[in-house]
Amino acid sequence: MKALFRFAAVALAFALGTDAIAAPAPKVIRIGVSQVGTGNRPVVGGSTIGIVASRGEIEEEFRKDGIKVEWNYFKGAGPAANEALANKLLDFIFQGDMASLVGRSSGLKSRIIVAQTRNGPGYIAVPTGGNEQNIDDLKGKKLAVFKGTAGQLQLARVFDQKGLTERDFRTINMDTATTQAAIATKDIDGGLFGADIFPLVDRGIARVIQKTSPEFGLTSHVLVTEDFEKQYPEIVQRFVNVVVKTQAWIGDEKNRDQVFQQWAKSGTPYSAFKRDYEGTSLRERQSPLLDDNFYAHYRDSLALAKKFKLVRGDIDIDQWFEPKYLKQALKEQKLEGYWAELNVAGKPKLAAK
DSSP: OHHHHHHHHHHHHHHHOGGGGSOOOOSEEEEEESOOOGGGOSOOOSSHHHHHHHTTHHHHHHHTTTOEEEEEEOTTHHHHHHHHHHTTOOSEEEEEHHHHHHHHHTTOOEEEEEEEEEEEOOEEEEETTOOOOSGGGGTTSEEEEOTTSHHHHHHHHHHHHHTOOGGGTEEEEOOHHHHHHHHHTTSSSEEEESTTHHHHHHTTSEEEEEEOOGGGOEEEEEEEEHHHHHHOHHHHHHHHHHHHHHHHHHHSGGGHHHHHHHHGGGSSOHHHHHHHTTTOOHHHHTOOOOOHHHHHHHHHHHHHHHHTTOOOSOOOHHHHBOOHHHHHHHHHTTOTTTSOOBOTTSOBSSOOO
16 A cells, blocks of 8 residues: 555656655755955955845845845855855855865865856056066065965966966965055065956055966856755756846946946945956856856866866866756846857857847
């Protein structure tokens, strides 16, 4: 009789579809952001997540289900987010390439489900008053970098191009806020910055001596834990749908000013983002596509990180990525072709619509 009951239950579940046997919805979705705003404010600029969070779009999507959304911002950036992930305190993470490579190679189980930013330039800056013209002039001097973050990997690319290593400098590990303060007090001779360098330049505190090449650009993505994805694939799909919808809004040039104004709430001013994006489209930099160029970036990043002994272990990049949620989001929202798909060399396969 028990066997007959089990058979009938299974038959009913198949008749009703997979939703009938799906796991109950989670009570909370825990999101990690590997960044904070000025003064540790829970607002970030320069990326899709800053807009998603500020507009409350994830909360709106899941409110009807009674699912709470919990945001966690990490001053310790990627390394701190990895620690939270290791302790099973997060479900999704918006994170840069370097920290995720470290986490994955160390055994953290995650899937990359959508790209967030790509080709974000870095700026090597020094205190005003010196004669340095490029990074070669900083050899033997104090150079600050936030280790374990995408910035460290970006700097490693610059080193590799020049035939340099961290040992050619007095390399110091500093977070973003500390680096800004140290360059103002001239306690360091140089550092790697993002758009946040421009307020210091405008105040006459710092001077940019080198901008990184586009192929060395900062790259980030959205991760989901393997456990959460296996248990709640429908929730993951809805989450990606929201992110992609926001990226499409960001990519519309008529919204450019609104995007910069929203990002400015992080503490980095509107003018800094305007300069950082000069000559670059938001659609290009905030593309969600997991295209050939994105895969190639992570393969190259892994090889470089291993060369510089920044990661241990190996990673199967193809197994790490899970593009099905993105493909479904693009199809449902009729966004196929909205972003130009890039080849390995970073050139468009076909022009975007």
